[in-house]
Amino acid sequence: MTADDTARARDAAHHLHPYTDPGVHERTGPHIITRGEGIHVWDTDGNAYIEGLAGLWCVTLGFSEPRLVDAAKRQMETLPFYHSFGGRAPEVVGELAERLIAQAPGAMNRVFFTNSGSEANDSLIKLTWACNNGLGRPEKKKIIARQGSYHGITLATAGLTHLPYARTGFDVPLNDRFLATTCPNHFREARPDESEEAFADRLAADLDRLIEAEGPHTVAAFIAEPVLGAGGVIPPPATYFDKVQAVLKKHDVFLIADEVICGFGRTGNRFGSETYGLDPDMVTLAKGLSSGYQPIGAALMSERVYEGVKAAAAETGMLGTGFTYSGHPVPVAVALEALRLYEERDVVGMTRARTPHFQARLHALADHPLVGDTRGVGLLGGVEVVADPATGARFDPATGAAKVAARHCMDHGLFVRPLPGDTLGVCPPLIITEAEIDALFDRLRAGLDSAADALGVPRG
């Protein structure tokens, strides 16, 4: 038995994988990744792949950044663990809080640290409810997301994630507090000949109607990813967030910007909120915060939200929530170094410089016989696989068309992620060069070609 066989056998026998069919996995075993460099990763057979999703929308600075490794090592040597309970804190945490407050969209005032994006959103659910208790409006508790949204997978955030796979079979509770409004997918949801602006008018009216029907005094917050990511890479239609924010202001409903994917340059600004004009009351961050090198998330809130939370905490004499690893010094030190690298290397400027080429190559796929829609912003893209591009007709879901396409891309040396609605997500490390963008899209087209053959679609 080779080392690879041993690793595979162990994994197949004992590892319950996230987002994997356990029954299939028992038969097929894992695909084990051993190392990474730049935008590439290698498996145990020595095959190299372009990581076209930066891991899971994470590794903005690429897979081999020595400065992040050194930051972790230095912190491990100095103070490998300390907590932030009872008013203590590792030395590095205050600096990260200060930097995030200085950069964040909206007028943020406080940061609560977590280990992940799910925990950041989960914490904001609790803090929103605590805030409204503290502000003396205990009925104002409902949180509205959008159909197709992904905000995490804890027991509570699964209630904000309006994707069937995240809810079905898990008995997700508290559904009466978690509502959803229309998905802002112009390709799928707009009426024939409806402009993006008219579609945005309709979506804002849908939201207004929902809040009115529920009673504005019961609706606490609206949560949105600037670009809806894991639900299929859906940038908002033109004017959408202006119109939505007018509705939220009218009803005194907080806006939570989930920047877990869009933060740190992805859309060509530091935050997706800047790209689309969001002025949030709360913000969540993770993934790019440490370039994925360490698990860390952050929940940021405005002065007003903080005042409500503080008032609620005064009831019990403390804020009774927190994780052992909230503000763990090692991920915090790595995040600080990542923030320094974003500035020193002008990662936003680099992203903007690469965007026209990336988007041109993305949209050039629209002529492919398997492609119904291409959409994106910055270095983020979605390619929707359809049975008939002329009508947009989908494949039978049992076909798993996007999964088939992703598998063929893998055979051509590219990892992309099949998302709901048969969309392939493309979100490479932000350090990608123009030549690497070409290699990525050459492989994507080759993968689509062989997927077309496998699905019995003529190449045209």
Ligand SMILES: Cc1ncc(COP(=O)(O)O)c(C=O)c1O
């Ligand atoms: C927009 C968004 N929010 C939250 C999360 C949850 O983050 P995590 O997987 O770190 O819990 C994700 C994960 O992909 C995400 O895409």
